[in-house]
Amino acid sequence: MDTLYSNLFNPPYISHFLLLLFLASSYLHTSSHFCFCLVDGVPSTGTVRSCIEEERSALLSFKQDLKDPSGRLSSWAGRDCCQWRGISCNNRTGHVAKANLRNQYPYVLYDEEWDELAYNQSCLGGKINPSLLSLKYLNYLDLSYNDFDGIHIPKFFGELKSLRYLNISSTSFSGEIPHSLGNLSELNYLDLGFSYSISLYSTNLNWLSHLSSLKYLNLNGVNLSSTGVTNWQHHLNMLPSLLELHLSNCFIESLPLSVQKINFTSLSVLDLSSNYFNTSSFPSWLFNLTNLRKLDLSWNSFGGSFLRVIGSMRKLKFLSLHDNNFIGEKIEEFLRSLSNYPNHTIALESLDLSYCGLEGQLPDSIGNLSSLKTLDLSSNNMNGSIPESLGKLSELVELDLSSNSWEGILKEAHFINLTRLKALSISTDPIEKPMSLNMAYDWVAPFKLHKLGIRYCRVGPGFWKLIQSQTELLYVTLQNTSISNSIPKEWLSKISSQVQHLDLSYNNFSGRLSLQLKFPKLQDISLDHNQLEGPLPLWLPNVYNVDFQSNLFSGPIPSNLDQLMPKLIYLDVSENRLNGTIPLSICNMKDLTVISLRNNQLFGEFPQWWSLWSTISIIDVSHNNLSGNIPSSMGIPSSLEIFKVNNNNFSGEIPLSLQNCTSLLILNLGGNKFIGNLPLWIGSNVSTLEVLTLQSNLLSGHIPHHFCNLPHLHVLDLAHNNFSGTIPKCLKNMTCLVEVNDACQNVSWYAGYLGKSAITLKGKELEYDDGNLALWGNLIDLSSNNFEGEIPEQVGSLVELSTLNLSMNQLTGEIPSSIGKLRWLETLDLSHNQLSGHIPQNFSSLTSLSHLNLSYNNLIGNIPSGNQLQTLDDPSIYEDNPLLCGPPLSTVCPGDDTRSRQTFTSEDHSKDENEMFWFYVGMALGFIIGFWAVCGTLVLKKSWRYAYFKFFDNVKEKVALIIALKVARWQGRL
Incomplete structure (x- = not known):
């Protein structure tokens, strides 16, 4: 605003200002009924008057349609509306000139001191009554940082012809900006910026070109993608008085590289950030804006x-x-x-x-x-x-x-x-x-x-x-x-008492922390990945965030944790040596959002009163010795996004109350003793899952059809259970395993928390960060169950799959050739089943394959070769398939010699088939000719027939005589 009124203090105006001030002050000596003030930036004198009744009634009608949870407008009572909060009148005429209803707790992105509760309570909402039209002299209207919940900007704003200042930024208006705003010809200041999650857009900026007096324009966050490359620039060029222009995050696809004439050369501030223009070339016309004092081109591709x-x-x-x-x-x-x-x-x-x-x-x-x-x-x-x-x-x-x-x-x-x-x-x-x-x-x-x-x-x-x-x-x-020394207690005790954020992570600090350290204003402390010992240093009453993971802290979690750290939002004490039970008081911490107790030595049951956690987002108690049932009677908060209890001794059925968690992203119940069938709410009530891990439990039953309604799923691990039935054909409904789209870009972190999970990839159990699913790839593991029937052909639709493990089941039939279409497949394990038939020849197209196991089946025929398969030369891949042959097995396929086994091609294969064909033809002709040459002659010639059989009779008698003589000699020797 300094820019808008700077001309007032130029030398030509100062003398006038002082003269008026002198006259006004002199007149005040003679009359107590006059006052001196600035109206619209110009000095004026006039009698003090209460507001006009018609305008008072208009303001009351306007208030009646508003939601005011904090009672900001409670002062709007009585006869003199000029004294109401946010209302200012012209002291000369008594007309309402200014309505400043800006939220006094504005939302500020990334501001750690922002008070969300105060902001929400102070927001005005509801509807905007057209009674404002009765304020014909209103020149200033500010409704910024309130919440009107997606309603459209009222078209009648364009009839407030006296407006010079209009600010409706960050008010959650939606829809198209009304073209009627172009009627506000006196407007100097217009701010429509940032509706945040609500969509505000303009398809044509023709209305803008009529605001020739405009000095400040903010359209941050307004979608201008439909206005075209030249449209928005052309209409902005009609604003010669423009001093500030804000077009951040407007989805503008490109900038014109050259413009014949720039009219807004007085421009002092230009913000084109966060548009990601589709060109890297820099527009030359920007260099003509030689009066620019501030230029923001961040978050683009220049x-x-x-x-x-x-x-x-x-x-x-x-x-x-x-x-x-x-x-x-x-x-x-x-x-x-x-x-x-x-x-x-x-x-x-x-x-x-x-x-x-x-x-x-x-x-x-x-x-x-x-x-x-x-x-x-x-x-x-x-x-x-x-x-x-x-x-x-x-x-x-x-x-x-x-x-x-x-x-x-x-x-x-x-x-x-x-x-x-x-x-x-x-x-x-x-x-x-x-x-x-x-x-x-x-x-x-x-x-x-x-x-x-x-x-x-x-x-x-x-x-x-x-x-x-x-x-x-x-x-x-x-x-x-x-730093590898013990923690420097001297300087730590002398560090500024004003400190709010303290991060000493990833050092080699050792020893114990003094329990006498006092940081009265500390809100955030990270001592993770050190070698600190002793009990947990939970002596920080004002701290919101605590990260002590990967140290050597031992002992129990204090039973009065809720009293020691009542403001706690984030608690991570994973990978330490904590023991004992989880205190019941932890459920009294109503602001708790993240709790990670992973990889300690905790035992006993998990506290029952989960319903007290109204904001909990992440629970990770994996890798402990916890037991009992997961409570369902008390309810599980719907805010839960990550729930990990894997590698404990929990039992019973998976709680039904998890169906309330409609934002659940990661569910890991593996390595426990859960029983029962797959919950019916998975895929029906809860469809947001990205990771579902239920492996190594005692679960049974079939996979229900609606289980496939998980479009965001990246990891499905049901291995080592007692599931039966067939593998459902509807797996193709898991969209993120079928195609890549914006909805499948997995979240890289969750509320600042990076937990870890063990996933079996390429035959080995590997540990990855929860927040980096890209390293995991897309995985389906149904191994070590009782699935039967054929592998559905629809598996070939999951083209984004990197790991498929169906081993140790009772699957029958042939391997579907559609698996050869899985271009990103790195691991394929179909071992220990009853699969039969040939290995699909198109397996040679699996160019990403690095781990393959087809052993212990009933596969037959030649093993395909070529491309990536040529590198998988371990014979154990095909072990215990008696009818398989060819490299890398030692079994030679029929018709193959050693040389052909080593250099087998399709051409050689065709040549061998031709040679075998003529070999069998020759054998047949030889048999026919030889047989009839002998037997046919004997049949036709009687004398030859008698002579032939007489010859064989003589031979028979001579052979019998020789045998008898040999036998007699043998007996004589005995």
């Missing part, structure tokens, strides 16, 4: 030579190019462009080049940007040492050099003049490019930091002294700093 010519925008103060595509561009060339004009250097105050793919070394010329207050070079590919000239940036307040490949040593000289520095973040490649922070023990830092983040850097002994001197620290992260 690249190329833009960095080399940015110096032409000489008034630029704020530049954000975060998350663009400047891969291969050198940081040196960019910094050179900023001072490549004679007698001029851009006086940038804020520069964000994070996530841009920039390479090269940071040059000494970085010290020339002496006006910089914020510098963010994080998450690039920069390397080399950081120049000491960085210490010349005396105006610097925030510095982020994290996630690059820095090397060398940071010393006092790098920070010597940074007296204004409040935030410092540094990290590097932890293996290839070691970096150290080495300050002298007696060095006195010139700054007082509020935020310090050091990751993957070695720190010297003087660093602890530096920490102690920073008495204003609010956020401290010292992660993976290669």
